[in-house]
Amino acid sequence: MERRIMADLEAWKSSEHRRPLILRGVRQCGKTWVLREFGRRCFDDVLYLNLEQDEVLRRTFLPDLDPSRIIEELGIYRGRPVDPATTLIILDEIQESPEALTSLKYFSEDRPDLHVVAAGSLLGLSLAGPSSFPVGKVDFLKLFPLTVDEVMRAQGDGMVVDALAELSPGDRVPPAIAKKAEQALRLYMLTGGMPEVVTTWLETGDIAKTEERQQAIVDSYALDMVKHAPPSLLPKLLAIWRSIPRQLARENTRFVFSQVKSGWRAKDLEDALEWLLGADITAKLVKIDRPAIPLSAFADDRAFKLFLGDVGLLRTLAAVPASSLIDRTPMTAHIRGAMAENYVLSHLRATGIDPYYWRSENSAEVDFVIQHRGEVVPIEVKSADNTASKSLAAYRRLYQPEHSLKMSLKPTLNGHLPLYLAWNVAAYLDRS
Numbered sequence: 001m002e003r004r005i006m007a008d009l010e011a012w013k014s015s016e017h018r019r020p021l022i023l024r025g026v027r028q029c030g031k032t033w034v035l036r037e038f039g040r041r042c043f044d045d046v047l048y049l050n051l052e053q054d055e056v057l058r059r060t061f062l063p064d065l066d067p068s069r070i071i072e073e074l075g076i077y078r079g080r081p082v083d084p085a086t087t088l089i090i091l092d093e094i095q096e097s098p099e100a101l102t103s104l105k106y107f108s109e110d111r112p113d114l115h116v117v118a119a120g121s122l123l124g125l126s127l128a129g130p131s132s133f134p135v136g137k138v139d140f141l142k143l144f145p146l147t148v149d150e151v152m153r154a155q156g157d158g159m160v161v162d163a164l165a166e167l168s169p170g171d172r173v174p175p176a177i178a179k180k181a182e183q184a185l186r187l188y189m190l191t192g193g194m195p196e197v198v199t200t201w202l203e204t205g206d207i208a209k210t211e212e213r214q215q216a217i218v219d220s221y222a223l224d225m226v227k228h229a230p231p232s233l234l235p236k237l238l239a240i241w242r243s244i245p246r247q248l249a250r251e252n253t254r255f256v257f258s259q260v261k262s263g264w265r266a267k268d269l270e271d272a273l274e275w276l277l278g279a280d281i282t283a284k285l286v287k288i289d290r291p292a293i294p295l296s297a298f299a300d301d302r303a304f305k306l307f308l309g310d311v312g313l314l315r316t317l318a319a320v321p322a323s324s325l326i327d328r329t330p331m332t333a334h335i336r337g338a339m340a341e342n343y344v345l346s347h348l349r350a351t352g353i354d355p356y357y358w359r360s361e362n363s364a365e366v367d368f369v370i371q372h373r374g375e376v377v378p379i380e381v382k383s384a385d386n387t388a389s390k391s392l393a394a395y396r397r398l399y400q401p402e403h404s405l406k407m408s409l410k411p412t413l414n415g416h417l418p419l420y421l422a423w424n425v426a427a428y429l430d431r432s
Helices: 005-014 031-042 055-059 067-078 098-110 123-128 148-154 158-165 175-191 195-204 207-228 234-249 266-278 311-317 322-327 330-350 390-399 419-431
Strands: 021-024 045-050 087-092 115-119 139-142 282-288 299-308 356-359 365-372 375-381 405-408 416-418
Touching (some): 005 031, 021 031, 031 045, 031 087, 031 115, 045 067, 067 098, 098 123, 148 175, 148 419, 158 175, 158 419, 175 195, 175 311, 175 322, 175 330, 175 416, 207 234, 234 299, 234 311, 234 330, 266 282, 299 311, 299 330, 299 356, 311 330, 322 330, 330 365, 330 375, 330 419, 365 390, 365 419, 375 390, 375 419, 405 419, 416 419
Parallel strands (some): 021 115, 021 139, 045 087, 087 115, 282 356, 375 405, 405 416
Antiparallel strands (some): 282 299, 356 365, 365 375
8 A cells, every 4th residue: 555654754764853753643544564664665674673562672671761772682682783774663562661752862862873763552642641751852743544545546546546636626527537536435435544444345345344344443442442541531431432423423513522421511521532632533623713824823622523533433433334325325414424524534634734613603614624825715525416505605705715615526626626535635725
């Protein structure tokens, strides 16, 4: 699979100001594979260390945090020395060793010649803990699940992706390309972008086996909560997580704490919510009061929606049968709309865009508002080919933006972008 983050990793390797790199991302989004593939492509040698599986490796960081000693001992342990110029050092599951996490500071200060990358599950929680280190001593990248264009390339439709990328505002997607792209989108709404799920589908074409893999990932998230969360938080964590599909399907204007469990209020659940966000298990979309730059200055953190990091996992958690999405039964219209929003949100985030949403006092609501090159752009999402939007029209009357964007299944690029081009929003706006 070709991942867009590979270009960022190559830029890190060649940077004159390179520091140890931490790769963050939700569990099972492909961090280990990406780092090992990066090592295979760009280095003569890879020293891969899994700190969860090997206690001997964890003890290497205990006597002191001198990076030269650590590297020498690791070289002896594997029977081959580390060459700073040609070896990539991968510290996987680094959250299992607070000392290894702290050691990155000293790798940055004392051995900047080394290429050190770290990854692990629930790293956001470890970095926020008392054993974390100064952020200024490390570089960060974040990996997201596969986007629909990455999946299309993996299944052999790279030429379709290239043709879509060449389209400009005012164009209409050629019918043959639109057909293939729409088929890929429908499949993506079933599988999502978790690499193991996508691989299972590509290798077997069996939706039952694919859904088994999705359910296993959902179960592993619950097990992570059981294993890593304080016991007092566990009931609240599970309740919040399981309520996300229900609240999205109801088209709530914000996440409603009392809908998690009757009688619960925000103050009762804030600690559990922060744990879920720190673990990258959920994605938070915050409302803005008005569209002005920077958007973050006008965000109302009391009003937000919660999504999942992957639309396929949302479908699994919501127990939406694959057949109902294929048949597009009216009974699943609300959850299909929620899934379309989750899909677009994950693609905006994966391509470096930090979105918000907007709601007026008169109940008009725009799904996403983004900041792009000094401009604020509203985006309205439809799960079918209906592009009528009273809320976007109300926004335009109030703020008269230079650009606005609708997204649906229509194959046109005229103030509109087909849903299967959600990975290309920035390029479309640059050409508008």
